[in-house]
Amino acid sequence: MRISIKIKFSIFLAALLLLTVFILSLLVLRGIKINQVEQYEKYLARQTETANVYFMQTILAESNKIPQIFLNTKGVEFAKQLELLTGQTVVMYDENGKVVSKKTTPSRPDSIGQTLEFALEGKTAYLVEQDMLYYLTPLNVENEQVGVIQFYYSLTEDNEFYNRIRQTFITIGASIFILSFILAYIYFNSFAIGIIKLEQMVDRVRKGHYEITVLRRRDEIGRLSVGIHAMSNQIRSTLKDMEEEQEKLTLAVNKLSLLDQQQKQFIGNVTHEFKTPLTSIKAYLDLLEMYPDDDELLETAQTNIKSETERLYEMVDKVLQLSTLEKYDFEYNPEKIEINQITSSVLQSLSGKMNKFGIKLEAELTEAYVNADKDSIIIILVNLLDNAIKYNKIDGKIFVKNYIHEEQVYIEITDTGIGIPKEAVTRVFEPFYTVDKNRSRQSGGAGLGLSLVKKYIDKQGGSIKLINSDENGTTFRISFPEA
Numbered sequence: 001m002r003i004s005i006k007i008k009f010s011i012f013l014a015a016l017l018l019l020t021v022f023i024l025s026l027l028v029l030r031g032i033k034i035n036q037v038e039q040y041e042k043y044l045a046r047q048t049e050t051a052n053v054y055f056m057q058t059i060l061a062e063s064n065k066i067p068q069i070f071l072n073t074k075g076v077e078f079a080k081q082l083e084l085l086t087g088q089t090v091v092m093y094d095e096n097g098k099v100v101s102k103k104t105t106p107s108r109p110d111s112i113g114q115t116l117e118f119a120l121e122g123k124t125a126y127l128v129e130q131d132m133l134y135y136l137t138p139l140n141v142e143n144e145q146v147g148v149i150q151f152y153y154s155l156t157e158d159n160e161f162y163n164r165i166r167q168t169f170i171t172i173g174a175s176i177f178i179l180s181f182i183l184a185y186i187y188f189n190s191f192a193i194g195i196i197k198l199e200q201m202v203d204r205v206r207k208g209h210y211e212i213t214v215l216r217r218r219d220e221i222g223r224l225s226v227g228i229h230a231m232s233n234q235i236r237s238t239l240k241d242m243e244e245e246q247e248k249l250t251l252a253v254n255k256l257s258l259l260d261q262q263q264k265q266f267i268g269n270v271t272h273e274f275k276t277p278l279t280s281i282k283a284y285l286d287l288l289e290m291y292p293d294d295d296e297l298l299e300t301a302q303t304n305i306k307s308e309t310e311r312l313y314e315m316v317d318k319v320l321q322l323s324t325l326e327k328y329d330f331e332y333n334p335e336k337i338e339i340n341q342i343t344s345s346v347l348q349s350l351s352g353k354m355n356k357f358g359i360k361l362e363a364e365l366t367e368a369y370v371n372a373d374k375d376s377i378i379i380i381l382v383n384l385l386d387n388a389i390k391y392n393k394i395d396g397k398i399f400v401k402n403y404i405h406e407e408q409v410y411i412e413i414t415d416t417g418i419g420i421p422k423e424a425v426t427r428v429f430e431p432f433y434t435v436d437k438n439r440s441r442q443s444g445g446a447g448l449g450l451s452l453v454k455k456y457i458d459k460q461g462g463s464i465k466l467i468n469s470d471e472n473g474t475t476f477r478i479s480f481p482e483a
């Protein structure tokens, strides 16, 4: 059974007070007893003195002055006189212990014999039986014992007084016990409420609820609640930190495994994409070995080996650029570039290729400045425009414009080409992703152009978006902060 702390404290305090009352009552009752004994001993000693003096006077007045004879002959009468004088019931014994006074004295206890023997030996002795005290004292004449006087002394009053006081103490003790228990219970209850609240606070924290209210008290319990509150806050913030750390760690692990996966895929793609032109070159070389005199084969082989080698060269170049961009210490030299100028010169350099495919160009360029690496901007524009040519229709169009909006410089490249299917829109920036392998291969691409473009743009704080693509063509928009 669980006894609450307030009951334990209350019982302890009440028991302590009860013990105090008990010890006090013992001392007081003992004092009363000693005092009572002293009183009646003194009183009976005086009575003894009176009896002895009176006996002496009576003897002297008698003709026969032998005390023993007097006692035996006039003992009854003397005892009566003495009773009148002392106001006590008196029994008289001769020197042999024989009763010489009236026989109708109050009943004597059997054990009085021993006390009588003491008295006969000249000593005063008394016996207490219930409320009655039998006081036996020698009767002396000129220092010679002639008999024994026995006084009866009632202890009823003394005992009643003693019992009354004892009863009072019992009542006081019981009342103090009950009262102190009630008062202590009320007093400790306020502490117990505090302790119960502290227990509830700790319980809440244990269950993971860290919002707790501090107790408005100025004592140790109040301070303890402040301590628990501080501890709970500390635990909460530590847990939060740990959770955040764990979250970061999980993110880092996920990112690392994604990177690892991407890297593996990248290597797989590189191997695959490199193998195709190399296989083609090897096949032509094998054929030339077998038919060294076939002029027609020589011509075809030359053309194909040249184009495959160019493709390989371009791929190696792009892969190298991509891996350079992956490095943290990739260096580029930002400078203030005029977009109109640089776009015009890139368009100029590609005009031959456009003409080859009968593609018409429309440009709407205005003066705008950005802070960027010139070579990177050229690579970006060349790749985007190259795609706009490669994936255009015969006699198609390319429309290039730039503008400034909210401190951003935008360049939009729109073509009237085949468009990018919806399912491919989110993947075109992945390395080695091509919508149509054959078409890309025909046009010399390996799915690296857009991923390279995005990397260059990201590195310089810009952004690229495929804003429109359908069967009528495609529009890419790039933007950089205005310089």
Ligand code: ADP
Residues within 6 Å of the ligand: 387, 388, 391, 392, 415, 417, 418, 419, 420, 428, 433, 434, 435, 436, 440, 444, 445, 446, 447, 448, 449, 450, 451, 474
């Ligand atoms: P590639 O070097 O093969 O052209 P890119 O990374 O430049 O690779 O482009 C990825 C894919 O996106 C291409 O295979 C092509 O199918 C598609 N694509 C890119 N630009 C255009 C465009 N202007 N019009 C249509 N399709 C495009």
